[in-house]
Amino acid sequence: MLTEETKTHIEGLLNKYKTRRSAVMPALMHAQKQNAGNLTEEDMREVADYIGLNPVVTNEIVGFYTMYNPLKDIGTYHIQVCANLSCSLRQAEFIIEYLEKKLDIKSGETTKNKRYTLTRVECLGSCGTAPMMQINDDYFEDLTVSKVDEILSNLD
Amino acid sequence: MEKILLKNIHKEDSFKIETYLAGGGYVALKKALKERPDDIIQLVQDSNLRGRGGAGFPAGLKWSFIPKDPTMQKYLACNADEGEPGTFKDRAIIDNDPHLLIEGMIITSFAIGASSSYIYIRGEFEFGASRLEEAIAEAYEKGYLGDNILGTGFNLDMAVHRGAGAYICGEETALLDSLEGRRGQPRIKPPFPAIAGLYGKPTVINNVETLSCIPAIVEKGAKWFAAIGPEKSPGPKIFGVSGHVERPGLYELPMGTSAREIIFEHSGGMLGGKKFKALIPGGVTAPMLVEEELDTGMDFDSLAALGSMLGSGGMIVMDETTCMVRVSWIINKFFSHESCGKCTPCREGTTWLTKVLYRIEHGEGNAGDVELLDRICGNIFGRTFCPLGDGAVMALRGCMKHFRDEFVYHVEHKRCKVC
Numbered sequence: 001m002l003t004e005e006t007k008t009h010i011e012g013l014l015n016k017y018k019t020r021r022s023a024v025m026p027a028l029m030h031a032q033k034q035n036a037g038n039l040t041e042e043d044m045r046e047v048a049d050y051i052g053l054n055p056v057v058t059n060e061i062v063g064f065y066t067m068y069n070p071l072k073d074i075g076t077y078h079i080q081v082c083a084n085l086s087c088s089l090r091q092a093e094f095i096i097e098y099l100e101k102k103l104d105i106k107s108g109e110t111t112k113n114k115r116y117t118l119t120r121v122e123c124l125g126s127c128g129t130a131p132m133m134q135i136n137d138d139y140f141e142d143l144t145v146s147k148v149d150e151i152l153s154n155l156d
Numbered sequence: 157m158e159k160i161l162l163k164n165i166h167k168e169d170s171f172k173i174e175t176y177l178a179g180g181g182y183v184a185l186k187k188a189l190k191e192r193p194d195d196i197i198q199l200v201q202d203s204n205l206r207g208r209g210g211a212g213f214p215a216g217l218k219w220s221f222i223p224k225d226p227t228m229q230k231y232l233a234c235n236a237d238e239g240e241p242g243t244f245k246d247r248a249i250i251d252n253d254p255h256l257l258i259e260g261m262i263i264t265s266f267a268i269g270a271s272s273s274y275i276y277i278r279g280e281f282e283f284g285a286s287r288l289e290e291a292i293a294e295a296y297e298k299g300y301l302g303d304n305i306l307g308t309g310f311n312l313d314m315a316v317h318r319g320a321g322a323y324i325c326g327e328e329t330a331l332l333d334s335l336e337g338r339r340g341q342p343r344i345k346p347p348f349p350a351i352a353g354l355y356g357k358p359t360v361i362n363n364v365e366t367l368s369c370i371p372a373i374v375e376k377g378a379k380w381f382a383a384i385g386p387e388k389s390p391g392p393k394i395f396g397v398s399g400h401v402e403r404p405g406l407y408e409l410p411m412g413t414s415a416r417e418i419i420f421e422h423s424g425g426m427l428g429g430k431k432f433k434a435l436i437p438g439g440v441t442a443p444m445l446v447e448e449e450l451d452t453g454m455d456f457d458s459l460a461a462l463g464s465m466l467g468s469g470g471m472i473v474m475d476e477t478t479c480m481v482r483v484s485w486i487i488n489k490f491f492s493h494e495s496c497g498k499c500t501p502c503r504e505g506t507t508w509l510t511k512v513l514y515r516i517e518h519g520e521g522n523a524g525d526v527e528l529l530d531r532i533c534g535n536i537f538g539r540t541f542c543p544l545g546d547g548a549v550m551a552l553r554g555c556m557k558h559f560r561d562e563f564v565y566h567v568e569h570k571r572c573k574v575c
Contacts, residue, residue: 064496129404
């Protein structure tokens with residue numbers, strides 16, 4: 001269910017654009033954030049209702065853009081490691097393998113305690129500080145194995 | 157060269173309006189608002205500023221296509237959907253000097269008669285999006301945005317719109333669809349956005365770095381700008397160097413600086429002193445250059461003459477240990493992942509290319525696979541709405557032009573020639 005806070009955010013968004021439909025992407029993102037990174041079908045429908053769109057529109061958007069996580073069971077910390085060229089040239093594969101071993105999951109999986117999800121992603125625009133990863137909203141750059149250990153131990 | 161675009165980024169609190177004002181910020185805006193809008197368009201045309209997003213289209217010319225009817229709603233959209241692998245220049249401005257971009261956008265909006273503007277930023281740039289929102293709020297507070305800006309009667313609103321992880325939204329018409337709350341799929345052109353863009357109204361779409369050049373052009377003049385670098389492709393340029401160099405990072409240099417100088421002087425040379433093998437000069441789309449081409453000037457026309465492109469100026473440097481089949485596989489995987497699915501040649505073709513490249517890379521290639529890659533490329537190139545499919549082909553052909561023997565070796569020996 002959309003919280004009052006999310007509804008206030010969506011209300012604010014509606015003033016930003018000439019059409020209500022333009023607010024659909026940020027509105028869905030707010031809905032996802034209220035559920036710790038997961039987007040439920042119910043919330044997608046509520047966003048559509050709130051803005052006044054056919055529910056097929058929110059389905060269409062969520063199916064197209066990769067940052068929406070419908071029913072994917074994302075953990076508290078979503079670790080996304082760039083595996084594109086610049087990062088790959090600076091040993092991103094090594095970092096991914098290290099994280100897989102450390103967290104005892106494969107890329108694309110979530111740990112049993114739902115704390116971590118590890119995803120291999122395309123370029124995050126941080127090529128000069130490769131290898132890099134994003135955990136939830138934050139970027140971590142110039143990674144080494146010991147830096148990864150330190151970053152993970154400093155979470156929460 | 158005196159820094160224009162990155163002059164503020166290392167200052168303490170560089171993102172705050174006070175810092176920007178103390179460094180002479182918003183002086184160009186005050187000057188511009190006293191001019192006639194058409195004169196500013198002419199000024200930018202005279203400066204020969206070309207779009208820094210990748211295509212290199214003359215910015216002033218693009219602006220001049222906007223209809224002059226003052227009763228018509230017009231828009232400015234800033235393309236901050238930085239996502240071409242190897243490119244990380246716009247983020248530096250967004251995160252550290254947001255007011256430079258905002259000032260450029262206000263002047264541009266005034267020139268084209270837009271009263272509403274959006275910054276389309278890629279969704280992953282959460283930090284940058286908040287920085288921009290804070291900076292926009294500061295600009296409203298100081299009266300640089302909103303109604304009756306600095307008492308001139310000019311009104312402008314500005315808002316940030318966040319993407320959600322689709323590279324294709326960096327294509328200008330896909331960006332507009334995304335801003336309208338749709339899947340980001342390119343539109344057929346014509347009509348061009350200058351005639352029917354956002355919500356069907358005339359719209360200019362410019363890259364962050366392009367718009368960030370505007371305040372300096374207004375302040376120092378078209379002649380000054382046009383004298384930096386080559387005549388037909390002038391100005392300061394941010395080169396983003398990544399890969400196998402000692403000092404990866406951003407280097408603001410005159411357009412036309414040689415690739416060799418950027419790699420071996422500014423970026424500290426090859427990582428660990430290894431031998432240079434290849435350079436992707438402007439984001440993964442741009443066909444590779446090899447050693448004997450490194451004296452080429454990094455500008456739109458010099459690179460085009462070599463069959464490559466300046467693109468975003470995102471330079472990916474590779475040393476002798478790099479397997480070119482693997483590089484091609486990684487690049488193509490990106491394009492197939494990011495294909496929006498609208499055009500069959502791109503959607504199916506890039507996926508097929510990736511499958512063939514995967515098996516060649518993993519020692520499972522079949523006789524005839526190298527020729528198969530050629531044929532698939534031929535069936536994608538020039539057959540799609542937007543340049544994404546062409547980009548995949550340009551990258552692969554660019555690599556095979558120089559390193560075809562590595563592909564053949566992989567197929568014949570089921571292993572890599574270099575690693």
